[in-house]
Amino acid sequence: MVFTHRFPTGRSFDAGKEGIALLRLFLGVDGGQTATKTVVGDEHGTIVAQSSGGPSNHTEEPGGPERLERVVLATIREALTQLHISNPNEHTFAAACFGMTGETDIKTRILKRIVRTEHLKVIHDSVNALAGATAGEPGIIVIAGTGSVARGINEQGEEARVGGWGHQFGDEGSAYWIGRAAVRATLAEYDRMAPKTILTSMLFERLSVTSPYQLTEKYYAGALSRDHLAGLSVWVDEAARMGDKVALEILRDAGRDLAHFAQAVIALVFPRFGDAARRTLDLKFLVCYAGGVFKCEFVLTSFRDSVSNGDRRAEVRPALYPPALGSLLLAYRAAGIDVPPNAMRGWVTSAS
Amino acid sequence: MVFTHRFPTGRSFDAGKEGIALLRLFLGVDGGQTATKTVVGDEHGTIVAQSSGGPSNHTEEPGGPERLERVVLATIREALTQLHISNPNEHTFAAACFGMTGETDIKTRILKRIVRTEHLKVIHDSVNALAGATAGEPGIIVIAGTGSVARGINEQGEEARVGGWGHQFGDEGSAYWIGRAAVRATLAEYDRMAPKTILTSMLFERLSVTSPYQLTEKYYAGALSRDHLAGLSVWVDEAARMGDKVALEILRDAGRDLAHFAQAVIALVFPRFGDAARRTLDLKFLVCYAGGVFKCEFVLTSFRDSVSNGDRRAEVRPALYPPALGSLLLAYRAAGIDVPPNAMRGWVTSAS
Numbered sequence: 001m002v003f004t005h006r007f008p009t010g011r012s013f014d015a016g017k018e019g020i021a022l023l024r025l026f027l028g029v030d031g032g033q034t035a036t037k038t039v040v041g042d043e044h045g046t047i048v049a050q051s052s053g054g055p056s057n058h059t060e061e062p063g064g065p066e067r068l069e070r071v072v073l074a075t076i077r078e079a080l081t082q083l084h085i086s087n088p089n090e091h092t093f094a095a096a097c098f099g100m101t102g103e104t105d106i107k108t109r110i111l112k113r114i115v116r117t118e119h120l121k122v123i124h125d126s127v128n129a130l131a132g133a134t135a136g137e138p139g140i141i142v143i144a145g146t147g148s149v150a151r152g153i154n155e156q157g158e159e160a161r162v163g164g165w166g167h168q169f170g171d172e173g174s175a176y177w178i179g180r181a182a183v184r185a186t187l188a189e190y191d192r193m194a195p196k197t198i199l200t201s202m203l204f205e206r207l208s209v210t211s212p213y214q215l216t217e218k219y220y221a222g223a224l225s226r227d228h229l230a231g232l233s234v235w236v237d238e239a240a241r242m243g244d245k246v247a248l249e250i251l252r253d254a255g256r257d258l259a260h261f262a263q264a265v266i267a268l269v270f271p272r273f274g275d276a277a278r279r280t281l282d283l284k285f286l287v288c289y290a291g292g293v294f295k296c297e298f299v300l301t302s303f304r305d306s307v308s309n310g311d312r313r314a315e316v317r318p319a320l321y322p323p324a325l326g327s328l329l330l331a332y333r334a335a336g337i338d339v340p341p342n343a344m345r346g347w348v349t350s351a352s
Numbered sequence: 353m354v355f356t357h358r359f360p361t362g363r364s365f366d367a368g369k370e371g372i373a374l375l376r377l378f379l380g381v382d383g384g385q386t387a388t389k390t391v392v393g394d395e396h397g398t399i400v401a402q403s404s405g406g407p408s409n410h411t412e413e414p415g416g417p418e419r420l421e422r423v424v425l426a427t428i429r430e431a432l433t434q435l436h437i438s439n440p441n442e443h444t445f446a447a448a449c450f451g452m453t454g455e456t457d458i459k460t461r462i463l464k465r466i467v468r469t470e471h472l473k474v475i476h477d478s479v480n481a482l483a484g485a486t487a488g489e490p491g492i493i494v495i496a497g498t499g500s501v502a503r504g505i506n507e508q509g510e511e512a513r514v515g516g517w518g519h520q521f522g523d524e525g526s527a528y529w530i531g532r533a534a535v536r537a538t539l540a541e542y543d544r545m546a547p548k549t550i551l552t553s554m555l556f557e558r559l560s561v562t563s564p565y566q567l568t569e570k571y572y573a574g575a576l577s578r579d580h581l582a583g584l585s586v587w588v589d590e591a592a593r594m595g596d597k598v599a600l601e602i603l604r605d606a607g608r609d610l611a612h613f614a615q616a617v618i619a620l621v622f623p624r625f626g627d628a629a630r631r632t633l634d635l636k637f638l639v640c641y642a643g644g645v646f647k648c649e650f651v652l653t654s655f656r657d658s659v660s661n662g663d664r665r666a667e668v669r670p671a672l673y674p675p676a677l678g679s680l681l682l683a684y685r686a687a688g689i690d691v692p693p694n695a696m697r698g699w700v701t702s703a704s
Contacts, residue, residue: 103569162543162544162545163543165536165539165564165568166568166572168532168568168571168572169532169535169536169539169568169571170536170539180520180521183521184521184522187517187521187522191514191515191616192514192616192619192620193514193612193616212517216517216518216520216521217455219520219521220518220520260545264543264544264545267544268544
């Protein structure tokens with residue numbers, strides 16, 4: 001996910017030691033594959049500090065737990081230093097919520113040990129992404145970055161997740177999926193099983209290969225990583241803008257696949273028929289999208305059309321707030337606090 | 353590829369040193385991912401010895417070249433020892449053909465150094481598989497083992513290859529592809545995006561997992577290899593025989609994908625229209641199949657129906673001879689010799 005946003009910093013604290021002891025601060029963290037983002041809010045729902053650090057993933061690998069510990073402590077310290085709080089390592093938060101990529105068992109154990117807080121919540125990062133996207137209201141988020149996943153929650157608090165099975169079994173419509181489809185299109189052209197595409201000359205020239213054998217060998221020999229494959233998605237967009245029909249179809253397919261995720265979640269949390277039908281029949285709900293893939297207009301248009309045509313109740317739009325703010329919202333909730341709407345309006349939207 | 357076959361050994365040689373010098377022997381080798389198979393024929397086209405050893409692949413890895421050298425020298429020595437030839441390492445073959453999996457550059461360099469022969473041919477293993485399958489006649493082979501590939505040659509000697517791009521970009525219809533489809537079917541059922549299937553309980557019980565998360569995690573953590581995934585294809589067959597519609601559809605899809613490979617090769621070497629149309633319009637040609645996946649009746653029926661309905665000229669049948677005999681045939685050809693048909697009839701077919 002790539003969000004461009006900044007946080008308005010409400011005010012600074014120059015409280016003495018006594019003041020800090022009384023200060024109730026709330027911590028929201030989004031621990032992702034590329035960065036760990038931290039926001040701190042005060043008791044009025046105003047964001048007072050923010051910081052970011054390295055990735056939080058791969059805690060199951062050797063050295064991973066130590067890395068997570070370092071990254072989390074450093075970002076918290078940086079945020080609290082902005083508030084001129086001395087001894088930031090000893091500060092106790094009123095509540096803290098961590099939305100973390102990958103497994104949560106190891107992370108929960110580490111965070112319980114290193115974070116001082118009255119309420120600690122550690123959740124999968126699609127949960128806080130959803131909370132941020134809909135500002136905590138019922139709705140759906142579809143995320144398409146390197147991977148892809150969809151999640152939804154209704155007014156009864158019933159949740160559903162679809163996709164998110166990783167590169168080997170899922171990630172339909174993700175940047176990785178689009179990049180791999182580009183390579184497959186080149187191979188299919190070579191095998192005369194699909195039309196010609198300018199993706200072939202693009203991939204050959206830019207990856208310095210002269211045959212499909214060299215192209216695939218580059219991957220199998222480890223010279224072309226899965227992240228590289230995901231990066232190729234930008235060229236597919238470029239080819240589509242040049243009018244290449246094969247590239248365009250790959251991107252439209254991606255949009256449709258992501259719409260299928262949304263539709264599967266809709267069927268689970270906003271069903272049209274059965275017991276829940278009456279209560280949701282005319283109710284509009286948000287279908288938010290987030291992640292770098294939706295920067296591509298062809299994917300977005302295909303996604304939007306498929307979702308809207310499939311269900312008129314769906315209001316398709318970008319995520320309202322980024323995942324770190326979703327975590328902050330859930331931190332407040334963990335302490336039994338609903339953020340006042342006028343405070344939330346001060347939170348800069350992800351689209352700005 | 354899994355072939356069950358044995359070679360009839362025509363006769364033994366008790367020739368003295370002078371006799372050996374005059375003896376013209378031909379060497380055919382199929383160097384695959386699981387085994388290296390060697391056959392030796394005499395000047396009459398009679399198979400006089402055979403042997404097998406470990407795999408010949410991964411020569412691009414450290415230690416790979418040394419392993420190939422050991423395996424090849426050992427299998428040749430074993431075959432020549434059956435003929436009571438002393439100093440087998442110093443025997444010079446009349447011709448030798450090696451059909452090798454993967455890259456051929458490194459392998460050619462090694463084989464040139466270690467094999468004494470008047471004519472040396474090193475080719476991709478789909479070439480000798482085709483030569484064996486059609487007994488050197490024009491035709492097509494579709495191979496579906498762990499991976500999948502198709503190859504064809506017409507009466508003008510024009511060749512075409514389709515597929516064979518490996519697990520990341522291709523291998524449609526292969527055992528690996530079927531195994532992965534089984535896991536995907538389980539995940540899709542969980543996401544309510546596809547019907548229920550007994551594959552789910554089968555995979556959960558037999559792989560000792562209790563959720564789709566554990567199932568996919570088993571792969572990503574390295575506890576379930578790509579070879580394991582390929583092995584799951586046997587369970588898909590079992591589920592289909594129990595009447596499971598999802599499993600049945602996976603296998604039928606595999607058969608259709610493999611038929612698409614055959615059709616793409618047909619379009620290239622036996623075109624219906626254009627310059628080549630007249631000469632091939634009424635000509636029958638073989639579409640042979642080989643590899644473990646075709647042991648599955650559902651795949652085979654789907655494949656056979658798709659190919660036959662798509663082109664009435666195609667005669668679908670199992671490969672006539674295994675790949676090592678294809679190499680032997682090409683070794684004879686390299687020396688300008690066509691094996692007499694009555695000698696070839698003595699070669700046991702792959703189906704026996």
